[in-house]
Amino acid sequence: MNREEFEKIIADKGWTPLLLGQRWSLSDRRIRMIKAELSEAKPYYKDAVRGLHKLSSSPDESEITRYSGFTAKQLRAVYEKKGWDIDSISERWGFAGKSGLYAFISRNPSLASDAIHGLPEKDSASAGDEFENNTMSVLRAIFEAKGWKADELATRWGYQSVTTLYGFFRRNPAMATDAVNGLPEYQHDE
Known part of the structure; x- marks a missing residue:
């Protein structure tokens, strides 16, 4: 819209x-x-x-x-x-x-x-919604496989919330894919 x-x-x-x-x-x-x-x-x-x-x-x-x-x-x-x-x-x-x-x-x-x-x-749902949902699911699967949670990723990249992070994903799927693929493995504090 x-x-x-x-x-x-x-x-x-x-x-x-x-x-x-x-x-x-x-x-x-x-x-x-x-x-x-x-x-x-x-x-x-x-x-x-x-x-x-x-x-x-x-x-x-x-x-x-x-x-x-x-x-x-x-x-x-x-x-x-x-x-x-x-x-x-x-x-x-x-x-x-x-x-x-x-x-x-x-x-x-x-x-x-x-x-x-x-x-x-x-x-x-329209093809655009389907594409968006698939892209979001793929991006989430990639960063979660590297040990990241959405709120941790939002903080790392300077977004105020997960919602604004997901807004970036929706507006820039190719850039978001490159950025998520380039994430290091998350190092949890022990």
Whole structure:
């Protein structure tokens, strides 16, 4: 998804940056930054935009916050119906594991709910998603075989989080492959 597609989906569903920020508990400035830097944005924002409900021409507060109170069981039913499990969602969105995803869901339930509703059918994911998932899996297998964990690798390369490390992998798969292949074996402190 590029910036134009992102903006079109938002507009077609009746949302503005201000309303979207209100729903996701983000400033409209932050929404504009996400749009401007979409290739750098966390992957769940793209899914969340796809999962937004359509607004009426003059939405009130209840319409803006609609569908934000799903229970964990209800959300699980949504993602399982699409063929996803918690581990594959964590991987898609760049979280180091389940605990990171659960923290995200508890911090921002509206954004998480929209993102879960916007997940594509897993078995019909686009070739780009398949390529990305395969590349991510290969890169992870390489650095794990050398004894590295994602958070250790992020720290070594100066990334603030595993999510930003995975963002680098997604944006630069060839460079990431070269870098991961060039890693030394991890020397654990004993």
